[in-house]
Amino acid sequence: MPEPARARPQPTPETQHFWDGTRAGELRLQRCDACAKVYFPPRPFCPACASRSVSVFAASGRGSLYSYVIHHRKVPGFTPPYAIAVVQLDEGPRMMSNITGCAQTPEALALDMPLEVAFEKLDDEITLPLFRPAKG
Amino acid sequence: MTPNSVAIVGAAETTRLGTIPDMSQIQLHADAALNAMADAGLKPADIDGVATAVETPQQIAHYLGITPSWVDGTSVGGCSFMIHVRHAAAAIASGLCKTVLVTHGESGKSRVGNPPRTVPPSSLAGQFEQPFGPMGPPSLFPIPVLRYMKTYGVTHEQIAMVAVVQREWAAKNPRATFRDPITVEDVLNSRMIAYPFRLLQCCLVTDGGGALILTSAERARDFPRKPVYILGTGESVETPMVSQMEDFTSSRAFRVAGPTAFREAGITHEDVDHLMIYDAFAHLPLYGLEDLGFVPRGEAGRFIAERNTAPGGKLPLNTNGGGLSYMHSGMYGMYALQESVRQMRGIAPAQVAGAKISVCHGVGGMFAASGTIIFGNERP
Structure with missing residues (x-):
């Protein structure tokens, strides 16, 4: 029997550009053409000023560790303990993710440590934006 | 709403709390509602307003044999019942109905007859939180x-004290699930659930229910119990995704709901004799104390560790033992309201002597929503 998989996102018309982006190796955010607000999660209008004139752009993929928990219970697709983190993106928004490439311990996971995006392919449709400690 | 224009005239929990595998979720609503109607000396035909969460008002009204002319199905998590009280008070004050029943029932532990909690994979939380393993x-x-801890230098020991102090209150309450004393060491040695939180910093999981009956303050004088007046109310929502809250050290919904209720009541913090802050987890009383303005930012950990909220302290908080020690079926707000009403009636197991004003503050979802009710017991 195959291992149960992690929860799989189901894109909607409003979020498809984000998932197309991760599949292409880009972390895509949106910026309001009217007030320049950068926002997440995706939607086809600005949550700050309600303008429908917004643009999708490729973010740097850089950020820092804003907060997290280290989860100790079993969840399909995960081997505990594992961190459920919130990343502060350099462009302004925050997003939930997991931290790869380092121990899942309070010592290894220092708040404000620099991170960079690390794409993890789930299947042909979905690639998840995970983060790892930034090099250099 | 005009302060003091509406009152609680019936209040009760389910006869049993804890593990109730012989009752489905809707029967827990009904058990609490029947107890509250008996408390108020009312029959279903006397009720013309129904408010409830998760279950729909039509389910509850039909099950109990009520024909309402006003309903509220606001369902924003565990503080839904604070918001129902607010909406009911406004409805009664404006003449939409006369007597409102607010019900809660939850088979949180036995899980008999309750709908599963699921996050649709196409929702924003389903796309941008669930894949990361919550x-x-x-x-x-x-x-x-x-x-929050890094911003203000709050320690693990200070947050552990929230659970220790609430267990002291629970020890005074025969209906509390956990009553044996615990120490900071016990909390910090309990099983890790989600670092930084361990088992004793997480709420219980139990079955139970509660119900309230509200009517105008004028009519309330004719009821058998001492009326508990509604002085002020507030509500707000922020985000269904905890990762998207504006400020990780403070809840925007708290900062709207709490001060709105204080303004409406026309009271200051010094007037508050008794306080309930929904404690699904040990950090919530810290956020609540700060966001409602009882202590400056970053001071709540020290305030609790110095026993200000403990038995004998100057600000009695979560006097039933709270969600950490009393009970927590999943939507705890109703039980916080029940304890405020008991304190205002003067019948709480850990009664605060001479208490005249009680603030009851709730949270819904993961900082998604908030409702605040301020109660008083002096006849207007």
Whole structure:
């Protein structure tokens, strides 16, 4: 029997550009053409000023560790303990993710440590934006 | 709403709390509602307003044999019942109905006849939180805590004291699930659930229910119990995704709901004799104390560790033992309201002597929503 998989996102018309982006190796955010607000999660209008004139752009993929928990219970697709983190993106928004490439311990996971995006392919449709400690 | 224009005239929990495998969720609503109607000396035909959460008003009204002319199905998590009280008070004050029943029932532990909690994979939370491995409130609610601790230098020991102090209150309450004393060491040695939180910093999981009956203050004088007046109310929502809250050290919904209720009541913090802050997890009383303005930012950990909220302290908080020690079926707000009403009636197991004003503050979802009710017991 195959291992149960992690929860799989189901894109909607409003979020498809984000998932197309991760599949292409880009972390895509949106910026309001009217007030320049950068926002997440995706939607086809600005949550700050309600303008429908917004643009999708490729973010740097850089950020820092804003907060997290280290989860100790079993969840399909995960081997505990594992961190459920919130990343502060350099462009302004925050997003939930997991931290790869380092121990899942309070010592290894220092708040404000620099991170960079690390794409993890789930299947042909979905690639998840995970983060790892930034090099250099 | 005009302060003092509406009152609680019936209040009761389910006859049993804890493990109730012989009752389905809707029967827990009904058990509490029947107890509240008996408390108020009313029959279903006397009720013309129904408010409830998760279950719909039509389910509850039909099951109990009520024909309402006003309903509220606001369902924003565990503080839904604070918001129902607010809406009911406004409805009664404006003449939409006369007598409102607010019900809660939850088979949180036995899980008999309750709908499963699921996050649709196409929702924003389903797309941008669920794939990263959260599993319910214990994995999500504590996510802001490390940022809060780093910002203000709050210690693990201070947050552990929240659970220690509430157990002291629970020891005075025969209906509390856990009554044996615990120490900071016990808390910090209990099983890790989601670092930084361990088992004793997470709420219980139990079955139970509660119900309230409200009517105008004028009519309330004719009821058998001492009326508990509604002085002020507030509500707000922020985000269904904890990862998207504006400030990880403070709840925007708290900062709207709490001060709105204080303004409406026309009271200051010094007037408050008794306080309930929904404690699904140990950090919530810290956020509540700060966001409602009882202590300056970053001071709540020290305030609790110095026993200000403990038995004998100057600000009695969560005097039933709270969600950490009393009971927590999943939507705890109703039980916080029940304890405020008991304190205002003067019948609480850990009664605060001479208490005249009680503030009851709730949270819904993971900092998604908030409702605040301020009660008083002096006849207007």
